[in-house]
Structure formats: C-alpha cells, structure tokens
Amino acid sequence: MSALLASGAHFGHSQKRMNPNFVPYAYGVRAGITIIDLDHTLPLLRRAAQVVRGVAARGGSVVFVGTRTDLRSAVRLAAERMGKQGYHVGERWLPGTLTNKVHMFGPEVARDTQVIPDLVVFLNPIPNIHAIRECALEHVPTIGIVDSNVDPRIVMYPIPANDESTRTAELVAGLLSVAGREGVAIYQEEQARAAIAASKRSRSREPLA
Amino acid sequence: MTPSLESGRSFPLATQSRPGRLSARTCALVRQRARSPSSSVSLSRALVSGAVRGTMNIAKQVAGGALRFRAYATAAYVPPASLEGMQRARPPPSKPKPESPSFYTGRANYFDQLLALEKAAKQTRTALQELQILPLPRFAQQNLPPSPGYRRFIGQLNQLNEYRRLAEVAGHMELAGRIQRVLDMFERENKDAILAQGKRKPVKFDEFGRSYTIGRRKESTARVWVIKAKEAASSSTAAAGQGEAQPSQDAPAVGIPGFTRGPLSMAPTPIKVPTTNILVNNIPLVEYFPHLSDRERIVRPFRIAGLLGAYNVFALVRGGGSTGQSGALALGIAKALAAHVPEVEPLLRKAKMLKRDPRMVERKKTGRAKSRKAYTWVKR
Numbered sequence: 406m407s408a409l410l411a412s413g414a415h416f417g418h419s420q421k422r423m424n425p426n427f428v429p430y431a432y433g434v435r436a437g438i439t440i441i442d443l444d445h446t447l448p449l450l451r452r453a454a455q456v457v458r459g460v461a462a463r464g465g466s467v468v469f470v471g472t473r474t475d476l477r478s479a480v481r482l483a484a485e486r487m488g489k490q491g492y493h494v495g496e497r498w499l500p501g502t503l504t505n506k507v508h509m510f511g512p513e514v515a516r517d518t519q520v521i522p523d524l525v526v527f528l529n530p531i532p533n534i535h536a537i538r539e540c541a542l543e544h545v546p547t548i549g550i551v552d553s554n555v556d557p558r559i560v561m562y563p564i565p566a567n568d569e570s571t572r573t574a575e576l577v578a579g580l581l582s583v584a585g586r587e588g589v590a591i592y593q594e595e596q597a598r599a600a601i602a603a604s605k606r607s608r609s610r611e612p613l614a
Numbered sequence: 615m616t617p618s619l620e621s622g623r624s625f626p627l628a629t630q631s632r633p634g635r636l637s638a639r640t641c642a643l644v645r646q647r648a649r650s651p652s653s654s655v656s657l658s659r660a661l662v663s664g665a666v667r668g669t670m671n672i673a674k675q676v677a678g679g680a681l682r683f684r685a686y687a688t689a690a691y692v693p694p695a696s697l698e699g700m701q702r703a704r705p706p707p708s709k710p711k712p713e714s715p716s717f718y719t720g721r722a723n724y725f726d727q728l729l730a731l732e733k734a735a736k737q738t739r740t741a742l743q744e745l746q747i748l749p750l751p752r753f754a755q756q757n758l759p760p761s762p763g764y765r766r767f768i769g770q771l772n773q774l775n776e777y778r779r780l781a782e783v784a785g786h787m788e789l790a791g792r793i794q795r796v797l798d799m800f801e802r803e804n805k806d807a808i809l810a811q812g813k814r815k816p817v818k819f820d821e822f823g824r825s826y827t828i829g830r831r832k833e834s835t836a837r838v839w840v841i842k843a844k845e846a847a848s849s850s851t852a853a854a855g856q857g858e859a860q861p862s863q864d865a866p867a868v869g870i871p872g873f874t875r876g877p878l879s880m881a882p883t884p885i886k887v888p889t890t891n892i893l894v895n896n897i898p899l900v901e902y903f904p905h906l907s908d909r910e911r912i913v914r915p916f917r918i919a920g921l922l923g924a925y926n927v928f929a930l931v932r933g934g935g936s937t938g939q940s941g942a943l944a945l946g947i948a949k950a951l952a953a954h955v956p957e958v959e960p961l962l963r964k965a966k967m968l969k970r971d972p973r974m975v976e977r978k979k980t981g982r983a984k985s986r987k988a989y990t991w992v993k994r
Contacts, residue, residue: 464708466711466712468718481715481729484715485715489711490711491715492712492715492716492717492718493715493716493718493719494716494718494719495716495719495725496719496725498718499719499720502718502720509720510720514712517709517710518709518710518711518712519708519709519710519711519712520712522718
C-alpha cells in the first residue's frame with residue numbers, strides 16, 4: 406500500500422507558498438518545492454477510507470467532487486462503484502446547491518428527498534472553496550486532498566497529497582470508493598437481514614390474529 | 615496508532631484533528647487542576663475524578679443521543695439500571711435519496727444523457743477497434759463508397775424548376791404541367807404545410823359559418839366570433855317588393871301634410887332595418903361600453919365595409935381598460951369581416967383597421983418620475 410502511494414506521482418508540491426498550518430504534514434523542502442511526508446498521509450488516508458466505509462454502511466450518501474477535465478472520469482467511476490449511494494460532480498459546483506436548495510431543485514424535490522449529502526469528498530478543494538463552505542454551513546463532513554499551499558483545517562479529514570497529479574487523485578478516489586463499496590455491501594446485508602426478520606415477525610404474528 | 619472513530623454522523627468541527635481516548639473535556643479538567651499550585655497527590659485525585667467523570671460521560675452516552683451533546687456538569691446522575699426501560703427517541707423518518715448520480719451538478723438530466731452518449735461512443739469505439747475497423751487504413755479510406763450526392767440532385771431539380779417557370783411564363787401550360795409532374799415525384803407530402811410555416815394562417819370557419827379571430831390593443835385581448843345574420847322576418851316583405859307601402863303599427867305612412875304634389879307628398883317607403891346583436895362577455899354592447907367613443911370605435915369596421923346590419927358578434931374580452939378593450943374588439947371584428955367578405959379587405963386596410971396598434975405603455979425609467987417626466991431640476 407505504502408509502496409503504491411510512493412510510486413504514484415504523489416509527493417511534493419508548490420513552491421515556498423506553503424501554508425503555515427501545513428507544516429506538520431511537510432517533510433521538507435527540496436529545489437524550491439515542499440515535499441509532503443507520506444508517513445502522515447497514509448494513516449490519514451486510511452482514516453478517510455474508514456469514514457467513507459462507515460458512512461456508507463449506515464446508508465449515507467457520498468458525493469465525489471472533482472471539477473477538472475482530467476478528474477471528471479475518476480469522479481464518475483468512483484460514484485458508479487458506490488451504486489445508489491454515490492454521486493459525482495464533474496463540472497463546476499453551482500453555488501447554493503446545499504444552502505439554496507429550494508431555488509435550485511424546486512420546493513417539491515427539496516421537501517420530499519434528502520438533498521443534503523452525508524459526506525463530500527473533494528479531489529481539488531482549492532477551486533471548490535465555496536462548496537466546502539456550504540458543506541460546513543450545512544454540517545456535512547468533508548474529506549479533501551489538501552496541498553501544501555492550503556490550510557488543512559478547511560476540510561474535516563484532510564489527506565495531504567499532490568492535488569495537481571491526475572494519478573494521485575484517481576488513486577485516492579479509487580481507494581475511497583472501494584471502501585465505500587464495502588460499506589454499501591454491509592448496508593445492503595443489514596437491510597436484507599432486517600427484511601427477513603420483519604417478514605418472520607409478521608408470519609409469527611399471523612396465527613395469533 | 616490510527617485513532618478510533620466515532621459514528622460518522624457526528625457534527626463536524628473542522629478544527630478537530632486528533633480525537634484521543636479521553637474526551638477533550640476531561641483533558642481540559644486535568645490540565646486545569648494541574649496548573650493550580652498543588653502536590654502530586656491532588657493531581658492524582660484530579661486524574662481519578664476526571665476518570666470518574668469519564669465514566670459518568672459514558673453512562674450519559676448510553677442513555678441516548680440527546681444527552682450526549684448536553685453533558686453539563688450540573689446534569690443529574692442517572693443510574694444505568696433506571697435507564698433500562700426508557701424509550702429511546704426514534705430517529706426522524708429518513709427521506710428517500712436522489713436517484714440520479716449527477717443530482718448535485720444541478721442539471722441531472724443533461725449530464726445523465728451526456729454521459730450515456732459518451733459511454734455509447736466509447737463502447738462503439740472499442741467495438742470498432744476490436745473489429746479492426748478503427749483506425750481505418752489508407753486503402754480502405756480511399757475506397758469508401760461516396761456520400762449520397764444530394765448536391766447534384768438538388769441542382770438538377772432547381773434547373774427543372776427554372777424550365778417549368780419559363781414554360782409557364784411563355785404560356786406552354788402542357789409542357790409546364792409535364793415538368794411539374796416530374797417534380798412532384800420528388801416533393802414531400804406536407805410541402806404546403808412547410809411552405810406556409812412562416813406566413814399568416816387564414817381565418818378558419820366552423821360548420822355553422824362562424825369565424826374566430828383575435829384582436830389585441832394595449833393590454834387587452836378580444837376573442838371574436840362573427841356569424842352572418844339571417845334575414846329572418848323579411849321573407850314576406852322581400853316577396854312583396856320594395857314599392858309597396860307597409861303600414862306601421864303606430865300610424866299610417868303619409869306624405870307630409872301641406873304638400874299635394876311632388877316627392878314630399880308621397881308616403882315614404884318603410885325601410886326594414888335589420889337588427890344585429892353585439893355581445894361582449896355576454897353583456898350587450900350598450901351596457902358594456904357606456905361611452906359613445908368606445909362604441910363608435912367598435913362599430914367603425916362595419917361602417918367602413920358597409921356591413922352595418924349584416925353580422926352578429928359574440929366576443930370575450932379580457933385585460934386592460936375600456937379603450938384597450940374596444941380597440942382590441944375593433945381589430946378582431948375587422949379581421950373577421952376581411953375573412954367573411956374578402957372584397958372588403960382593401961377598404962379596411964386603407965383605413966388602417968387591420969393593423970394592430972403597436973403602441974404600449976412605456977416603462978418607467980430610473981432617474982425619472984415617470985417614463986418621460988423628469989424630477990424637478992435643482993440648481994445645487
């Protein structure tokens with residue numbers, strides 16, 4: 406796992422426009438570029454995967470956001486892996502999607518469906534800072550690939566890594582979506598078990614009635 | 615090493631970086647006690663009390679979700695045994711989730727269809743590649759059958775059309791007819807519908823001979839049904855002829871007294887004035903438009919066409935005020951008359967009765983009191 410991460414074009418980003426809050430995740434500087442410490446990245450990535458699995462296992466909806474042309478397919482595939490609980494945003498995130506949902510989707514949809522997702526994953530948080538703010542306002546937990554020029558506290562579960570590399574983003578999205586797929590499987594198993602138990606209960610009640 | 619996670623539904627505090635074993639509150643308490651000038655004994659006591667408080671927190675966590683977030687020090691201690699039979703607060707019924715995976719883009723239908731198309735194109739590309747059709751080698755590209763060649767076809771048809779026109783103009787109708795039959799083989803069935811798409815549609819009459827037209831003026835719309843008035847009780851009079859004097863019920867028609875010779879001594883021939891009705895919103899015209907100017911405006915198309923008693927009118931008018939409604943009605947009536955009696959159309963057109971008055975109320979502008987009126991000019 407660690408070897409895979411190290412082999413991906415994953416380490417090091419941005420000249421010395423480093424955010425001071427990023428220092429704990431930085432290994433050092435070389436040739437004017439901040440190198441990210443992968444020994445910190447790996448456990449945080451595992452933690453993020455646990456979060457996605459946990460949210461999916463409780464029937465939560467996960468949105469993958471990647472608004473660059475090269476991230477579009479990665480985000481769509483990740484959402485496809487999670488089946489009914491996965492969503493994707495490959496183009497610009499429209500401001501007001503969560504905070505202005507009545508205007509955006511119509512009063513019937515806003516009233517009858519659960520519009521606010523249970524988790525949002527950002528593959529490029531810098532252009533989507535307004536989306537992150539909306540998630541914070543609506544109390545939605547966020548996961549994001551934070552780079553060295555970004556304050557890692559903007560998302561709830563940061564993954565310090567290179568956000569400009571397509572392979573890194575695909576790797577992270579793939580990992581999280583696979584964990585999400587496991588969570589979806591757990592949820593469906595539970596639902597099936599509950600359905601069987603409910604049908605048994607109803608059958609056991611029938612002769613009494 | 616990896617810290618354990620609580621349930622994924624906790625409220626997000628983006629500043630929470632490393633959740634540890636002890637709750638943050640316990641840590642704060644310990645730190646507070648440690649800062650006071652005390653010996654290690656009191657510190658251990660603080661740790662113990664902190665640990666006790668930790669267990670108290672766990673008991674409250676067991677109790678239910680509501681208490682978890684309101685674990686104040688002043689809350690009463692409830693022994694776990696008495697929490698056994700307590701009813702837990704049921705979670706609110708969950709709403710169904712959105713169906714489309716591109717719901718959060720805001721344009722789910724568009725992106726779903728676009729992605730489906732992209733997927734179809736991708737699959738087609740792989741299939742063609744498997745069949746070795748893509749990429750096409752040079753010799754195959756050169757030997758592809760040519761595209762249909764519609765340009766030549768249409769060129770020839772245009773040429774034939776030109777010859778047909780020449781033949782018509784020259785007067786050789788038979789030749790023109792034969793060329794037309796050749797052209798008809800290539801024409802569409804709905805050719806007339808397509809040609810008439812941009813043009814004004816002719817007014818249609820229903821099975822009772824009523825025309826339906828619409829007239830508009832300012833903010834008013836008038837829907838007008840016009841039907842030819844029947845010559846009802848005039849059949850006997852028509853048969854009798856015009857010269858015969860019909861004695862009216864009130865007084866016999868006589869010449870003017872004092873004249874024994876000449877035209878004024880003769881009794882006038884009674885003229886049967888045909889009466890027709892004009893109903894506006896099911897109300898007679900006189901009641902609906904009390905002002906003479908409005909009524910005159912409505913009757914003007916009849917006067918110009920010379921068809922004053924010839925047609926009955928039923929109209930539904932909506933919007934605007936009396937002037938707008940009467941103008942809309944007049945336009946609707948003029949259009950209907952032009953449809954009933956096509957000879958009258960040039961007369962109405964010359965009198966500008968068939969033109970929809972384009973004048974509308976001008977909008978108010980910012981910086982002005984009304985559309986044109988300016989505020990009082992102030993020198994300073």
